[in-house]
Amino acid sequence: MSRQKNSEQLELLMMDYLSGKMSASEQQQFQCLLASHPEHSQELLELEHMLLVFDQHQQQPVPKPSSAMDDRFYGMLHEHIHQQQVQPATSVSQWHQRIRQWFSWQSLKPIGFAFSMLAVGVLIGQNRQLKEEQQHWQANQVDQQQQQIQALTVLAMLDMPSANKRMMALNLAAMTQQPGESLIEALLITLKQDNNVNVRLQALDTLTTWINNDNSNSFLRNGLVSAIDHQQSPMVQIAMADLMQRIGEPQAVKPLQKLLEQEPLIEPVREKLTAAVDQLI
Numbered sequence: 001m002s003r004q005k006n007s008e009q010l011e012l013l014m015m016d017y018l019s020g021k022m023s024a025s026e027q028q029q030f031q032c033l034l035a036s037h038p039e040h041s042q043e044l045l046e047l048e049h050m051l052l053v054f055d056q057h058q059q060q061p062v063p064k065p066s067s068a069m070d071d072r073f074y075g076m077l078h079e080h081i082h083q084q085q086v087q088p089a090t091s092v093s094q095w096h097q098r099i100r101q102w103f104s105w106q107s108l109k110p111i112g113f114a115f116s117m118l119a120v121g122v123l124i125g126q127n128r129q130l131k132e133e134q135q136h137w138q139a140n141q142v143d144q145q146q147q148q149i150q151a152l153t154v155l156a157m158l159d160m161p162s163a164n165k166r167m168m169a170l171n172l173a174a175m176t177q178q179p180g181e182s183l184i185e186a187l188l189i190t191l192k193q194d195n196n197v198n199v200r201l202q203a204l205d206t207l208t209t210w211i212n213n214d215n216s217n218s219f220l221r222n223g224l225v226s227a228i229d230h231q232q233s234p235m236v237q238i239a240m241a242d243l244m245q246r247i248g249e250p251q252a253v254k255p256l257q258k259l260l261e262q263e264p265l266i267e268p269v270r271e272k273l274t275a276a277v278d279q280l281i
Helices: 002-019 024-036 039-059 067-084 092-104 106-158 163-173 181-193 197-209 217-230 234-247 250-260 267-280
Strands: none
Touching: 002 024, 002 039, 002 163, 024 039, 106 163, 106 181, 163 181, 163 197, 181 197, 181 217, 197 217, 197 234, 217 234, 217 250, 234 250, 234 267, 250 267
16 A cells, blocks of 8 residues: 555656656755666656657647548538439539520620629528538547547556556546547446545546536436445545435435445435435435
């Protein structure tokens, strides 16, 4: 237990050293520590590399859409327009032929000119709308790709033995606005099984930010209810009871009652669990 605590304290020192929060004397002491324990130098390099990757990911500019993305967009757009049309579309060549016919009639030249101006205005408007739809679609595609990369990074960091790195993974996960089920499930497993209380509390806080997401509401609520039985820490028990009260989750009554039957149970936890059950019944 003391070895794990010393390891976490060393990682905190490393993070302070890399972020420039140490004074000159503290930096000198830390460098002496590294000199006397060269095995920690490699861990310092790994942490520095991970922080650099994280910063680059945060500052990464939105990539320009590729030509393949343009092709997919226009293909989908063409299919959408084809399905929405009620009457058969008139081809560009047919429109061109009709305009030439109108201009060939001397008596209808004024009308043909006015109509041609109107047609040009319509075409310009349609072209502008198509560009706006393309930009919106491309932005969504880029955002989805970034969130997929972010989710993979979180999943990899949650498997690391360091509690500090798992906390960093949870902070990164909190930036995801539309989490998939795989990411939600990974955080639920962390909430149920992680041996660090602070990591569990951070996982619960991150999951709480997604509770009103329409795409994951039911899956997430069921996962949170199933996680109640796995909590032995009084802090996590109180936090989960408070969350169930706030979201008004009736399925949480039975697991909360089961926690009330456990012994020993400190009085603040018993009072919070009782209040939650009374409100949800």
